[in-house]
């Protein structure tokens with residue numbers, strides 16, 4: 001899954017792209033302040049939907065743009081905005097998407113961060129309460145007043161690639177891997193950016209959880225992440241860790257149609273499709289745990305739900321995690337993985353619930369692998385259970 005930017009003198013490792021976007025409006029990310037948004041508001045930066053271009057659309061201020069766009073500066077200084085992350089976490093890298101900003105793109109950016117609330121996640125953001133806001137009025141005033149040198153530099157000033165090179169995605173690794181609550185995005189001196197993503201991992205304080213505290217160990221707000229997958233062509237598998245039910249197909253994991261499906265399909269006597277291939281995604285759970293309840297949701301996937309799914313689980317250390325996603329996956333060569341949920345027929349547009357009577361494992365696990373046959377879409381997966389210590 002390692003990907004590199006081509007044609008750059010210094011290549012930027014973009015392994016962080018599979019992590020969760022902590023700034024996205026869908027997880028509660030907010031723009032608190034922007035120096036200017038004459039042509040288009042900074043709130044657009046945090047939208048989950050990909051940017052669009054409407055060639056004939058103009059506002060009273062100028063060309064309608066799907067992003068943040070400031071006016072051409074005729075006074076000293078540069079433009080910047082402050083973003084409150086929806087969920088505080090360790091930031092690994094950022095993506096600056098300049099799609100459709102041709103001739104009005106910001107030429108340079110830098111990115112700074114601050115940790116302004118030393119509170120733990122459960123207090124900070126009660127489960128399911130997306131409107132719960134961390135910052136008191138005083139904290140908001142304080143963050144707006146902070147001088148530039150009071151912020152920690154995550155990405156020093158960098159050029160954005162001009163749009164005519166058709167490289168609208170600019171990736172930057174973050175230098176300081178600590179927990180942050182706020183980001184300051186600087187553009188030099190002015191201009192437009194379509195979307196801004198802050199990729200990272202949520203750090204929940206598990207010392208506050210007892211062994212009988214039921215939790216969802218897949219949930220992004222608890223610290224679950226996707227670490228590898230076979231296909232993400234139509235929707236990234238990290239989406240299935242998201243809050244609430246999926247808003248659309250785009251908000252789920254969707255693979256391409258597998259080309260190795262036979263030309264005429266057949267099923268066995270249980271109605272299970274007979275096909276050679278499958279797709280998979282591996283997730284690192286928020287904490288070592290035992291799983292007692294599972295939900296697999298195919299909401300929005302009506303003509304493209306998988307025929308069956310199964311779940312495997314195991315304990316992986318850091319090296320084993322890397323090996324399992326870089327090697328060409330083969331069940332027989334991979335004895336670490338054990339069944340958690342056996343092959344199960346799925347239905348379209350439906351929540352599927354499984355309890356302890358169906359699950360095949362009571363061991364402590366750190367990772368799960370969702371396998372779908374032959375291909376298709378899953379919108380959410382929840383793995384409920386209890387936190388446990390790992391036996392070393």
Ligand SMILES: NC(=O)NC(NC(N)=O)C(=O)[O-]
Nearest residue numbers: 039061062063064065069104
């Ligand atoms: N045609 C433009 O895009 N002009 C201006 N921008 C908008 N959005 O109108 C500008 O000067 O940057």
